[in-house]
Structures are given as structure tokens and as C-alpha cells.
Amino acid sequence: MKSLAELAAIRDKMKDKVVLREGTSDMRVVVGMATCGIAAGARPVLNAFVELVNDEGLAGKVTVSQTGCIGICQYEPVVEVFEAGKDKVTYVKMTAEKAKKVVEQHLKGGEVVTEYTIDSAKA
Amino acid sequence: MKELSLNILDITENSTKAGAKNIIISIVEQGGCMTVTIKDDGCGMTKEILQSVVDPFYTTRTTRKVGMGIPLFKLAAEQTGGSLKIESVCEQDDPVQHGTTVTAVFHTDHIDCPPMGDIVSTLTTLIGGNPDVHFLFSHQMDGKTVGLDTDELKSVLGDVPLNTFEVLKWIEAYLKEQYDAPSSI
Numbered sequence: 001m002k003s004l005a006e007l008a009a010i011r012d013k014m015k016d017k018v019v020l021r022e023g024t025s026d027m028r029v030v031v032g033m034a035t036c037g038i039a040a041g042a043r044p045v046l047n048a049f050v051e052l053v054n055d056e057g058l059a060g061k062v063t064v065s066q067t068g069c070i071g072i073c074q075y076e077p078v079v080e081v082f083e084a085g086k087d088k089v090t091y092v093k094m095t096a097e098k099a100k101k102v103v104e105q106h107l108k109g110g111e112v113v114t115e116y117t118i119d120s121a122k123a
Numbered sequence: 124m125k126e127l128s129l130n131i132l133d134i135t136e137n138s139t140k141a142g143a144k145n146i147i148i149s150i151v152e153q154g155g156c157m158t159v160t161i162k163d164d165g166c167g168m169t170k171e172i173l174q175s176v177v178d179p180f181y182t183t184r185t186t187r188k189v190g191m192g193i194p195l196f197k198l199a200a201e202q203t204g205g206s207l208k209i210e211s212v213c214e215q216d217d218p219v220q221h222g223t224t225v226t227a228v229f230h231t232d233h234i235d236c237p238p239m240g241d242i243v244s245t246l247t248t249l250i251g252g253n254p255d256v257h258f259l260f261s262h263q264m265d266g267k268t269v270g271l272d273t274d275e276l277k278s279v280l281g282d283v284p285l286n287t288f289e290v291l292k293w294i295e296a297y298l299k300e301q302y303d304a305p306s307s308i
Contacts, residue, residue: 002297007279010290014283033252035192038133039124043241043248050251054288066252068140069190 034069040076048096126240141165155232203233254286266306
């Protein structure tokens with residue numbers, strides 16, 4: 001049984017970590033979660049990013065967040081990656097499966113997965 | 124929308140955007156009927172806006188005040204012979220008791236009734252994206268009730284935010300465990 005005592009244990013474990021985490025993120029992953037995104041399947045994409053970023057130990061470096069309609073509904077689910085000093089990267093028609101590659105190659109390896117970007121979708 | 128849980132996620136995002144601090148999501152299944160209620164204390168809507176939100180073609184793209192979310196949810200309910208109702212009190216009209224309540228009734232025995240889908244994922248997504256909002260969730264079924272009150276969790280967690288990965292995983296397991304528990308009948 002999941003108990004509140006277990007939650008208290010998580011709290012004690014996290015207390016030191018929380019301080020470390022603040023302000024250290026230099027990459028932001030933003031998932032469009034308006035009606036268009038949700039209907040196209042953004043919920044599992046968002047959850048995949050949250051899971052993978054943690055599993056790969058990137059939580060200190062990458063934050064995953066939600067936003068409203070990005071304005072390109074025909075390309076949903078849309079995921080934007082922001083990194084200081086670099087151009088924004090827009091990934092389109094995302095899936096949980098594609099998220100794996102983005103985490104591995106882009107967030108971890110620093111190399112944009114060009115075949116999933118909006119530019120290659122338009123081409 | 125393939126699942127009702129996605130509609131619920133979508134409609135509840137409206138509440139968070141309306142600046143709600145408290146959001147109550149309640150699902151009551153009784154006999155062949157299911158009532159979904161999403162109640163918030165956000166800024167509310169004026170009578171004019173309230174009348175137009177159910178019209179998908181009213182939306183003005185420059186302001187994006189309304190869109191497809193409510194019409195889709197209404198359609199899903201009406202396709203089962205059910206209904207959708209929205210009540211709202213605008214902040215300007217009542218600075219204290221403002222907010223919006225969306226109530227949808229589904230006939231679950233109707234062939235066009237969509238499946239609930241992954242409601243647990245809807246809740247973790249909402250809490251993860253809005254860790255400072257107080258969510259009160261309850262799903263009453265024949266024989267059991269699944270519930271979650273984020274204020275109760277916050278009183279245990281103290282300064283640790285609700286959108287901490289480990290906390291979200293705990294919430295997920297906590298809800299799943301309740302859903303998997305045998306009902307009393």
C-alpha cells in the first residue's frame with residue numbers, strides 16, 4: 001500500500017536535491033498541451049519526456065514543461081527545445097517513441113534530430 | 124479525442140489558465156449514467172462569453188479566449204444522449220465567489236460513449252504542470268471511490284514541490300492502487 005509515510009521519505013530524500021536543482025537548468029523542453037495537442041497525442045509525449053529526462057539523469061540540466069497552443073496545430077504534437085545561445089528547435093508530429101531519440105541524441109548528445117524537425121516536415 | 128480522460132485534461136487546462144487556485148474534478152458513475160464535474164475558482168466568464176464557448180466557430184484566433192475544447196466535450200456527451208452544462212460567475216461581478224463549473228452527463232451504456240482511458244495520466248499531467256494548484260479528485264464507481272487531495276500531500280511534502288518526479292510517480296502508483304483495489308460489491 002502506498003502510504004503518506006512513503007511520501008514523507010521522498011520529501012526527506014529530496015530536500016537536499018531541490019536546492020541543487022534551482023537555476024541550473026540550461027535546456028528547456030516545452031510540450032504544446034492545448035486542445036489541438038492533446039487530441040493529437042501530446043499527453044504520452046509529455047510523459048515520455050518527463051520519464052526519460054529522469055531516467056537518463058538529466059533532471060538537473062533539462063526542465064520539461066507544458067504550454068498552450070503554439071499555433072501550428074496541423075503539426076501537433078509539437079515539442080520545442082530551448083537552449084541558451086542557440087536557435088529554438090521545433091519538433092513536430094511527435095510520439096513517445098520519437099521522444100526517446102530526441103532525449104538520447106539531442107538532450108544528451110547535443111545533436112538535433114533533424115528528421116523530426118518542422119523544417120524537414122515542410123520540405 | 125479518443126478518451127474522456129483527454130477531454131477532462133483539456134477542460135481542466137482552461138481552469139488553470141483562468142487562474143484557479145482550487146480545482147475539483149469529480150466523476151460519479153451510477154447505474155448507466157456518468158457525471159463528470161470540473162469546478163474551479165478561476166476568473167469566470169461574462170454572460171456573453173459563456174454563451175459563445177459552446178460554438179466552435181465563435182473563436183477569435185487573435186485572443187484565443189475560446190476554442191474547440193468545450194464543443195468537443197459537449198459533442199462527446201450529447202452523442203451518448205447526455206448533456207453538457209456550464210455555469211460561471213465572472214470575477215468582476217463577484218470578486219469573492221467567482222469561478223466556472225462544467226458538468227457533463229454521459230450515458231455509459233450507449234454505444235457511442237467513449238472509454239475513460241488513462242485518467243491517472245491526466246491527473247499526473249495536470250499536477251505536474253500546475254504544482255501550486257490545489258486539486259481535489261474523486262471518482263465514485265459502483266462499490267468504490269478513488270480519491271486524491273493534493274493539499275493533503277502538500278502538508279506532508281512541505282517545501283518539496285508536487286511536480287518532483289518521485290512525487291509524481293508516487294501519485295501515479297497511489298491512484299493506480301486505488302483503481303486496482305477490489306470493489307466492495
